[in-house]
Structures are given as C-alpha cells and as structure tokens.
Amino acid sequence: MLPPIATIIENFEIIEDDDMRLEYLIELGRALPPMPESLRTEANRVHGCESQVWIDTAVEETGDGPRLVLHGFSDSFIVRGFVALMLALYGGKSPRDAAETDGLDLFRQLRFGSHVTSKRSNGVRAMADRIHRDAVRLAA
Template sequence: MLPPIATIIENFELIEDWEERYSYVMELGRAMAPLPADRHSEENRVHGCESQVWLDSRFETGGERPRVRFLGDSDSSITRGLVAIMIAIYDGKAPDEIVATNGLDVFKQLDFGNHISSKRAGGLRAMNERIQREALRLAAPAQ
C-alpha cells in the first residue's frame, strides 16, 4: 500500500543521496496496488512516456463526495515508482481537487527536474495531463 504523498515528501527530504532516492522510488512502485492484466490495454496506455505506462481510473460515488480512484503500472521499475508517486498525489481526490492540483509541482519540490531525463520529464507531463483529463471526463456525467 502506498503511503500518503505527505509521507513520501517527508521521506524524500530525509534521503539526500540520489541512488537511495531512486531505490525509494522503486520501493514505492513495488508497494503500489497491482493493475489487473486486463487493464493493460491500449485505452489505458499513456502516450508520451519513454516506458510503457498504463493508468486506469474509476469514479466512486459513495461517501460524502465523489472521488476518482487510480491504478497504474509500467514496464520499468523506476517509471513504475514515478507512477506510484503520481497516484499518491491524486488517488481518492474529488475531480475539482484533481483539476486544482498540479502534480508536477510535487516532482519539482522533490528536485526531480535535475535528476531525470527529458523523456521521463515528458512522460510525467503526459501522466499529469491524462489524470487531469480523466478527472474531468469522469466527473462530467455526475455534474
């Protein structure tokens, strides 16, 4: 199970060495709930990522406010960890909260800009945009 994003940020602040940070990122990927095999579909594939990335979303209407739930996966252990961080940022939030959040700001706060390739940075942007679009799409019928 993934820790809350606040815990991930705190843990990153405690780890100064980037090799150890990458180990932690991969650990987060392993802690992420698995994406069922049938969800590894072209429809769920995120285009623009260097590695294969899949994001699945569903709209939960039970509870006080409707929420969007995300599952993800990647064929790369580091990228799977980046997907896990993105999911920790957005999973379980209401669509309006998702739209008001820029997950890329968290990656900037964690100083990934200086430590990932431009292709991986493009993949993070593609994931963030996909999550934002999904939140709007899933919320539309409920509004």
C-alpha cells in the same frame, strides 16, 4: 500499499543522497497495488512515455462524495515509481480537486528535474496530463 502523499514527501525531504532517493522511488513502485491485466488496454495506455505506462481512472461514490480510484503500471521499475507518485497524489481526491492539482509541481517539489532524463520527465508530464484530463471529464 502506498503511503499517503504527505508521508512520501516527508521521506523524500529527509533523503539527501540521489542514489537513495532513486531507491526509494523504486520501492514506491514495488508498493503499487497490482493492476489487473484487463485494465492494461490501449485506451489506458499513456502516450508520451519512453516506457510502457497504463493508468486507469475511475470514480467511486463515498460518503464524502465521488473520489478518484486509480490503477497504474509500468514495465520500468523507475517509471513505476513515478506512476506510484501520481497515484498517491491524485488517488482519493474528488475529480474537481484532482483537476486543480498540478502533478508536475510535485515532481519539482521532490527535486527530480535535474536527476531525471528529459524523456522520463516528459513521461511524468504525460501521466499528470492524462490524470488531469480524466479528472476534468469526471468532474463534469
């Protein structure tokens, strides 16, 4: 199970060593709940990522209104960590709140820009864009 996004941010702020930050990212990917094979469809595939990435976005009605329920997976350990970050950031938000959330801002806040290849950075952008589009559609 993934920790709350606030805890993840606090943990990254404590970790100074780049190798340890990468290891923590990989650990987050390992903590992702399993994504059912039935959700690893072409419709859920995120294009623009170097690795294979799938994200499924659904809405669940709760006492606080509709909330996003996300499942995700990647065949790369590092990218799976980025999937975990996106799911922790957007999961449980209302579609409207998720549509107003900038996933790339989290990427910059955690200082990944200079330590990640441009292809992985583009992949994170593609994941954030995908979730944003889904949230906008679900908020309508």
